[in-house]
Amino acid sequence: MLFAQTDRTGVGSVPLVLMVSFFLGLTMALLTGYQLEKFGTERLVPTLIAIAFTRELGPLLTGIVLAARIGAAYTAELGTMQVSEEVEAIEAMGIGPLRFLVAPRLVAIASLMPCLSVLSCVAAFVGSALISWATLNLVPAFYFDAIMTSLIISDIVIGLFKAMFFGLLIGLIACYQGLTVTGGAEGVGRATTDSVVVSITTVIGFDTLFNIMVTKITG
């Protein structure tokens, strides 16, 4: 069960996370590059992209993608199981639905979010490096060297922690919405929509809160 969830949550989400992050990294580098070029500071693009994605956009973007792709699937699956009495049947067999249905999903999404977030950052770096090479004449060797020197360990740790926390939030919201479905097929549809909306809003809300707290603590 855990392996199946891990495979679907993690491996299945890799192409989408890579693609979305690649294009977002590329667009960010393009737009910031044009602005910074006016002041002759386009060499700051890799630093900006590195910090923005490692601390902020990598976990956030991965969270949004997983809320839409995996959170919705969790809610729809558990919701359908709930309305067709499958959840009750599991309970009636003496198997705890939380242990059997919820725990593997939570473990899968919380443990794989950091991995996917790292992949998201790498894809964004590649996308931004390519566009910077093409439009700003920043060669990839310089670009990646600038990324490596600009990142400090706390940026990476904060990003990974956020990713894991977001994964846990998405999993909890999705499973809760699924297991509390009432009202048949319409109820499943409503719960799935709610799951995605609430997950994305909560992730963005907690991200903001987290940033305020970290900024206050670290000065």
Add this chain to the structure above:
Amino acid sequence: MSETPLVHLDNIMLRFGEKTVLDGINLKVFGKDRLVILGQSGGGKSTMLRLILGILKPTSGVVRYRHLQVQRLSRSKLNLLRSRIGMVYQYSALISSMTVRENLALPVEELGRSSKKEIDRLVKQNLAIVGMSGTEGNMPAELSGGMRKRVSLARALMMEPELILFDEPSAGLDPVISSVIDELIISLTEKTNTTSVIVTHEMESAFRIATRMAMLYQGKIIEDGTPDRFRASDNPVVHQFVTGTTEGPIMETPAHADSAK
């Protein structure tokens, strides 16, 4: 009957908000009974099964399983008790994302200590009992309603339960398949000495299966006895239900039933 009942619903009252579903139910299920609970649709029959399993808790009264008070059991003890009770749902409730083999193996894998070889043997044996050999690799969606019900019964047998609860076993099935399911219930309970509680409102099926019958009407057990006693009952509600006539005290809608209360 002085023997200790396997299940005892003792003065059970169950309310959902303002609505009283069960109103002082007293019912004992003894070992080897094939007790059929009759009653109108939406009258609380399936709810009684959920009370026995501890999925629902009564508003007042006590649900006893042998000497245990079901609603007072800890989560782990309740799960242990549930593993000794098999439940066959109205719509089978097979896990749709799992094959027939995985569905049957699930309770043993999760609760038992059996090896894969032993589980395979049990799966084959129980599928053979219900006449579904060779369907191990099928998904539930590939099976007909009757086949799903038989697989559901095979799943209920996997933990060798002492009590099997059937929720509308012949609902939605054609008369032939319905009879096959009824015969299966009779032969299984006789062969394995299992006690069963069957909830239904289909009279033909009920009289075929039952060694004892109870009728639930407006939240109360209004008749409890042998099938012969039911056939000869002079209670107008029981008589109307058994004969299926439109003339009589049974109201069609729950609203009528509520107002009649």
